[in-house]
Amino acid sequence: KYKRSPSEIFTCQLCGLSSPFTYYGQKPPNTRAIVLLEECFVTKDPFSPDKEKFLVLGSTCSMCSSCVCVGSDCSLFYTKRFCMQCVNKYLDQFPHQIQAELAKKRQSSKTAVS
Numbered sequence: 001k002y003k004r005s006p007s008e009i010f011t012c013q014l015c016g017l018s019s020p021f022t023y024y025g026q027k028p029p030n031t032r033a034i035v036l037l038e039e040c041f042v043t044k045d046p047f048s049p050d051k052e053k054f055l056v057l058g059s060t061c062s063m064c065s066s067c068v069c070v071g072s073d074c075s076l077f078y079t080k081r082f083c084m085q086c087v088n089k090y091l092d093q094f095p096h097q098i099q100a101e102l103a104k105k106r107q108s109s110k111t112a113v114s
C-alpha cells in the first residue's frame with residue numbers, strides 16, 4: 001500500500017513527471033458519484049472552477065507498485081494498472097488485442113521519430 005509522503009508530490013517513476021496531488025484513493029472527495037476503477041493520485045483540476053472536476057495524475061503498478069502516470073507511454077490500464085516496464089515484461093500474458101494495440105503504437109511512434 002502506498003504511504004503518504006509529507007511532500008504530497010506524485011512523481012512518475014518512468015517519465016519523471018511530478019505534480020502535487022490532493023488525494024490518493026478510489027473516491028475523490030467533493031465528488032458525488034465518482035468511484036474510480038483503481039486507486040489513483042488525484043488533484044483538483046486547476047483550470048476548472050467546478051469543485052467536482054479533478055485530474056487523475058497516475059496510479060501504482062499492480063505488479064511492481066511503481067508510481068506511474070496515466071500517460072500511454074508510461075502505463076496501461078487493463079483490469080488493473082500496469083507500468084510499461086511490466087507490460088513489456090509480461091506482454092505475452094496480455095490478450096492479443098492489447099498486444100496488437102501496443103505493437104501498432106510502437107510502430108507509429110517509430111515513424112514519428114524518423
Ligand SMILES: [Zn+2]
Nearest residue numbers: 012015069074
Ligand atoms: Zn509518466
Ligand SMILES: [Zn+2]
Nearest residue numbers: 061064083086
Ligand atoms: Zn510495474
